[in-house]
């Protein structure tokens with residue numbers, strides 16, 4: 001067993017019991033993706049818009065329509081812009097960005113009038129004077145070097161009484177990024193770090209794939 005695998009297995013007991021998030025602990029255990037653009041070019045994410053994943057997108061859009069009603073949302077790490085199809089554009093203004101230029105190009109081809117750009121979550125800054133009614137991290141946190149810090153950073157981009165919506169794929173491997181981040185994030189919630197308006201789990205009964213969603217308020 002490599003030292004890294006050994007470290008992970010030693011830590012496993014802590015993780016299932018709700019390990020608190022620290023940058024050091026996260027960075028020691030998560031698996032980064034080196035080149036997101038390559039994964040899009042290789043077609044690794046061609047299923048993001050499939051009907052089998054519709055429920056997780058529809059849930060986020062449902063939260064936005066119910067809570068924001070009319071306003072501007074930011075989709076941080078929007079991929080190919082799958083979420084755009086789920087919004088009532090008569091009342092929801094949409095901005096999306098992604099680190100992958102290929103994903104953004106495909107999103108723009110599908111949605112020529114959508115406001116999209118290529119940027120990293122770490123570097124994105126809203127245009128002067130813009131605050132969002134909701135910021136959405138739709139399956140885009142768990143490969144970041146500093147996921148919880150990014151939630152905190154984006155809280156400054158949300159209007160007072162706005163929302164941050166996090167949806168996270170639950171990797172079946174308990175040491176996978178999604179499962180690891182969920183356990184640490186929930187430990188932070190249990191410690192009172194954020195206020196949660198609602199939390200939900202979406203399960204596709206055919207594939208048994210599941211996503212947890214959290215609607216944070218007062219961030």
Ligand SMILES: C[S@@+](CC[C@H](N)C(=O)[O-])C[C@H]1O[C@@H](n2cnc3c(N)ncnc32)[C@H](O)[C@@H]1O
Nearest residue numbers: 036048077078079098099100120121138139140
């Ligand atoms: C699993 S995909 C989800 C895409 C989309 N949100 C969806 O649910 O269909 C993760 C997305 O996060 C983007 N991403 C990962 N790290 C990023 C970063 N540091 N800055 C911006 N986007 C990032 C990837 O390029 C990818 O599009």
